Amino acid sequence: MNLAKQLAPAQQGNSANELPAAKQLTLVLDRKPPIELAQAAQAAPKKKHRTSRRKSSAVSGGAALFQRVFTRLGCDGRPPRFRVEFYPYASLVLTIRRREDVVYVRFSDLLQRAPLAVLEGAAALLLSRVYRRKAPRALVDPYLNYARSNRTRSRISRMRRGRVRLASTGPRGRHFDLEKMFSELNEKYFAGKLQRPHIGWSTRSWRRQFGCYDPGPNQILLNRRMDHPGVPQVAVEYVLYHEMLHVKHPTRRSGCSLVSHSPEFRAEEKLFTNFARARRILDHLAR
Numbered sequence: 201m202n203l204a205k206q207l208a209p210a211q212q213g214n215s216a217n218e219l220p221a222a223k224q225l226t227l228v229l230d231r232k233p234p235i236e237l238a239q240a241a242q243a244a245p246k247k248k249h250r251t252s253r254r255k256s257s258a259v260s261g262g263a264a265l266f267q268r269v270f271t272r273l274g275c276d277g278r279p280p281r282f283r284v285e286f287y288p289y290a291s292l293v294l295t296i297r298r299r300e301d302v303v304y305v306r307f308s309d310l311l312q313r314a315p316l317a318v319l320e321g322a323a324a325l326l327l328s329r330v331y332r333r334k335a336p337r338a339l340v341d342p343y344l345n346y347a348r349s350n351r352t353r354s355r356i357s358r359m360r361r362g363r364v365r366l367a368s369t370g371p372r373g374r375h376f377d378l379e380k381m382f383s384e385l386n387e388k389y390f391a392g393k394l395q396r397p398h399i400g401w402s403t404r405s406w407r408r409q410f411g412c413y414d415p416g417p418n419q420i421l422l423n424r425r426m427d428h429p430g431v432p433q434v435a436v437e438y439v440l441y442h443e444m445l446h447v448k449h450p451t452r453r454s455g456c457s458l459v460s461h462s463p464e465f466r467a468e469e470k471l472f473t474n475f476a477r478a479r480r481i482l483d484h485l486a487r
């Protein structure tokens with residue numbers, strides 16, 4: 201999503217320097233592009249899940265740290281009061297919002313043991329966006345490097361396994377049984393050797409995607425829209441087969457990004473019987 205658009209809410213404040221109340225800015229750094237601003241609405245569903253009952257904990261020295269970075273960035277005026285806490289998000293998330301005179305900041309608790317420079321970098325990223333100051337690379341880089349490191353990524357992956365709710369309705373739909381389908385495809389195309397991930401139908405219809413594989417919780421979900429008598433079985437089989445290839449050809453990230461589809465992946469995809477027909481059906485369904 202367009203970065204400038206996402207930043208727009210921060211510009212509607214009373215003064216150019218102020219984070220508008222009730223708006224939340226969320227930075228998610230475990231996705232590509234590596235810095236993505238998500239609106240509060242997008243971050244919100246996570247609150248409904250188990251994480252909401254998990255406890256947050258204060259970042260010791262957090263307020264002083266933010267005041268320091270506030271000054272270093274050359275923000276005008278007196279710094280606001282900061283409340284800084286670690287929060288058990290399901291990914292590497294930073295959020296900042298203002299309520300009356302207090303600015304509330306939440307760091308992913310993945311940062312709990314991170315060095316001070318990393319926390320300062322996180323603070324600089326948040327404050328530079330909210331107050332529209334340019335943060336010096338030297339200040340921000342420790343955080344970006346930390347966020348992008350393989351070690352952090354594998355920690356996120358491990359953590360998501362425990363934290364991300366498997367929001368699915370199970371493999372048996374009204375018309376298609378994905379578990380049975382998985383076994384048949386596994387025999388036919390993978391010599392029965394592919395380990396079965398969690399499989400289910402999405403709880404809600406998706407507009408853009410037929411299926412997705414998330415390596416964190418090790419789960420394939422198919423769009424429930426496809427569980428319909430009007431959808432030919434071959435199309436559902438093809439989507440499941442495609443997601444099974446994602447299990448076989450792992451990438452660090454979930455879903456159906458272009459990078460996940462290597463030439464080997466694409467070649468193997470074409471081995472699907474009725475490949476062309478299935479693609480035509482999906483093209484038709486996508487309209």
Ligand SMILES: [Zn+2]
Nearest residue numbers: 455456457460
């Ligand atoms: Zn894909």
